[in-house]
Amino acid sequence: MSKNKWNEKDIEKTLSNLPSVKDKQSKDELFQAIEKRSEEVSLSRAANKRKKSWLFPALGSVAAIFIILLVIPSFINNNSQMSMDEANDSAENMESSSADNAENKVSLYSDDSGNETQESSIGTESQSSPRNDENASSNNNEATQENNSSVDVRSESNSSESIQEEEPVQIEDLTPSEFIAQIIPVEESDFPDGIAVLHPTEIDHTSTEELLATSLKASDPTIRSEMENITEVSLDEQLQDSVHLNFQEDHNLESLTSSEHQGLGLIFQELFTIYGIDEVELSVEGEPGIMFGQQGEVESLPIDLFNRGYYSYEKDGEVYLVSARIVGEQMRSDSGNALTYRETVERMAAMPDEHFYTSPVPDFVEVVNFRFDDKFVEVIYETEGPETEESQLDEMSTFYDSLILTAEPFSLDTLQITNETTGETKEVDLN
Amino acid sequence: MRSEFDRLYTAYHHQLFQYLFYMVRNREVAEDLVQEVYIKVLHSFETFEGKSSEKTWLYSVAKHVGIDWIRKQSRKKRKWEGKEYEWSEREFEIKDQSPLPEEVLLQKDEVQQVYRVLKTCTEDQQQVVLLRYVQSLSISETADILGWTESKVKTTQHRAIKTLQKNLEEVEETLEVKEAKK
Numbered sequence: 001m002s003k004n005k006w007n008e009k010d011i012e013k014t015l016s017n018l019p020s021v022k023d024k025q026s027k028d029e030l031f032q033a034i035e036k037r038s039e040e041v042s043l044s045r046a047a048n049k050r051k052k053s054w055l056f057p058a059l060g061s062v063a064a065i066f067i068i069l070l071v072i073p074s075f076i077n078n079n080s081q082m083s084m085d086e087a088n089d090s091a092e093n094m095e096s097s098s099a100d101n102a103e104n105k106v107s108l109y110s111d112d113s114g115n116e117t118q119e120s121s122i123g124t125e126s127q128s129s130p131r132n133d134e135n136a137s138s139n140n141n142e143a144t145q146e147n148n149s150s151v152d153v154r155s156e157s158n159s160s161e162s163i164q165e166e167e168p169v170q171i172e173d174l175t176p177s178e179f180i181a182q183i184i185p186v187e188e189s190d191f192p193d194g195i196a197v198l199h200p201t202e203i204d205h206t207s208t209e210e211l212l213a214t215s216l217k218a219s220d221p222t223i224r225s226e227m228e229n230i231t232e233v234s235l236d237e238q239l240q241d242s243v244h245l246n247f248q249e250d251h252n253l254e255s256l257t258s259s260e261h262q263g264l265g266l267i268f269q270e271l272f273t274i275y276g277i278d279e280v281e282l283s284v285e286g287e288p289g290i291m292f293g294q295q296g297e298v299e300s301l302p303i304d305l306f307n308r309g310y311y312s313y314e315k316d317g318e319v320y321l322v323s324a325r326i327v328g329e330q331m332r333s334d335s336g337n338a339l340t341y342r343e344t345v346e347r348m349a350a351m352p353d354e355h356f357y358t359s360p361v362p363d364f365v366e367v368v369n370f371r372f373d374d375k376f377v378e379v380i381y382e383t384e385g386p387e388t389e390e391s392q393l394d395e396m397s398t399f400y401d402s403l404i405l406t407a408e409p410f411s412l413d414t415l416q417i418t419n420e421t422t423g424e425t426k427e428v429d430l431n
Numbered sequence: 432m433r434s435e436f437d438r439l440y441t442a443y444h445h446q447l448f449q450y451l452f453y454m455v456r457n458r459e460v461a462e463d464l465v466q467e468v469y470i471k472v473l474h475s476f477e478t479f480e481g482k483s484s485e486k487t488w489l490y491s492v493a494k495h496v497g498i499d500w501i502r503k504q505s506r507k508k509r510k511w512e513g514k515e516y517e518w519s520e521r522e523f524e525i526k527d528q529s530p531l532p533e534e535v536l537l538q539k540d541e542v543q544q545v546y547r548v549l550k551t552c553t554e555d556q557q558q559v560v561l562l563r564y565v566q567s568l569s570i571s572e573t574a575d576i577l578g579w580t581e582s583k584v585k586t587t588q589h590r591a592i593k594t595l596q597k598n599l600e601e602v603e604e605t606l607e608v609k610e611a612k613k
Binding site for chain 2: 005006007008010011012014015016017018019020021022023024025027030031033034035037038207237238240431
């Protein structure tokens with residue numbers, strides 16, 4: 001076959017003549033399989049609802065809110081605050097957009113792991129956070145050590161018995177894939193320059209790109225709503241660890257004030273960390289590079305994924321989560337190693353009420369153990385009794401969210417959260 | 432539900448299955464995914480707003496189901512193969528020697544090569560190729576399914592053909608070199 005054979009017309013013709021491939025399932029077999037699977041889904045949902053009616057009756061109404069607080073400079077005070085209503089409108093618009101969005105569930109959480117940098121500075125991450133494979137390796141080693149050192153306080157027989165008997169329950173309403181992230185600036189007296197919060201909204205059937213686009217627009221800290229000039233958001237097709245933002249020609253990012261520039265950098269940092277995205281590529285009308293405020297022309301911004309844990313923050317009766325790196329919490333052990341998942345959660349649980357942020361672990365909950373098995377981790381806790389009050393349910397929701405978010409940087413597939421007092425088990429697919 | 436299924440099956444099943452098959456390149460997976468597509472479609476039929484045609488809506492659901500599966504596989508692959516995979520990915524794909532499906536095996540060498548090299552296109556390019564050529568959909572329908580402008584469909588289609596041409600020529604050259612060495 002000569003090289004000249006492959007002209008465009010031949011290729012197009014060959015593509016059009018690719019062989020027909022038929023489904024070997026008969027129509028009836030297919031329908032039976034569909035019925036069976038539908039039934040399984042229904043049963044699973046019903047079981048889930050039964051469990052939730054005990055533990056999370058209010059969850060369905062967007063109660064599960066996990067929020068990341070950012071230290072945002074003075075742009076907060078420059079009319080850049082976005083109301084919750086606007087943000088919700090945005091989410092609603094997206095939800096009702098088109099049938100094209102249907103049925104796509106993409107995890108907010110990448111399985112990226114161990115991409116930490118040695119430093120964990122606040123406010124300058126986007127300029128100083130290259131990937132660090134050595135550290136990643138170190139982190140994996142820590143995970144292994146953690147795995148090996150874990151001791152289950154329960155007897156061996158009890159442990160395996162409970163796992164076999166109790167089919168893991170999918171906590172669909174807590175799975176981050178069903179939430180849309182919105183960073184919303186709010187004022188906070190402890191931070192004179194203000195803070196921003198991440199407000200996920202329950203939303204089904206959308207792609208990660210759409211989640212990011214809506215999140216960016218809802219989080220826009222610029223006075224001129226520069227995020228509205230984004231014409232395309234696309235993820236790295238294979239690895240999904242970088243995002244490309246394309247802006248239209250008449251954007252004004254070159255005119256960002258220093259506070260807007262810093263705020264936008266921080267929002268990129270916190271938002272993309274949640275998605276496991278470690279690089280933001282910028283372009284204008286498809287041409288790489290953009291004038292990005294005082295920074296001048298940039299083609300890409302690195303995102304530092306290193307964080308260890310989330311803490312609870314309450315404002316006007318609403319409970320949010322703030323990342324450890326934002327509030328400057330300890331993320332490394334005394335020996336300088338990044339905290340393991342166990343160490344991180346233990347630190348979160350032991351946080352004294354002396355800061356403006358607190359432990360995300362409710363007072364009536366005691367984390368008693370961890371169980372690791374390869375890429376699986378089980379957090380085992382005890383409670384004083386069934387949580388029935390609404391406030392307790394909200395606290396439990398925050399607790400779950402903090403465990404899920406905290407698990408993101410670790411090389412884990414599954415997080416199981418077990419209430420040893422009641423036998424209640426929740427499972428989260430971290431992929 | 433049965434009558435709705437019968438109608439959809441008669442009207443679209445073969446095309447949907449074929450679309451999924453060429454997307455995921457595995458019969459068993461395509462059989463599984465097509466079930467998922469029907470479940471989603473039948474359960475959300477009441478909420479179908481009619482903003483797009485029923486046909487493009489079905490394709491759209493199938494696209495999301497297929498892409499979700501592909502991305503999950505990529506993430507799993509990445510976990511197993513580590514970061515090195517990122518850099519060698521394209522090469523890895525070109526060298527992919529997984530067995531060809533029987534339908535393709537029965538075809539001429541050119542068809543087999545195009546099928547293999549199709550995998551080297553980007554996800555977007557593959558989508559356009561599948562919808563435009565394998566499924567014979569119009570630019571307008573393809574744009575509707577992918578949520579793109581028609582202009583983007585045309586551009587991506589053009590780039591896809593160029594990519595295929597380049598990679599097919601590379602494969603051809605490699606084969607010629609090997610032949611010459613013999």
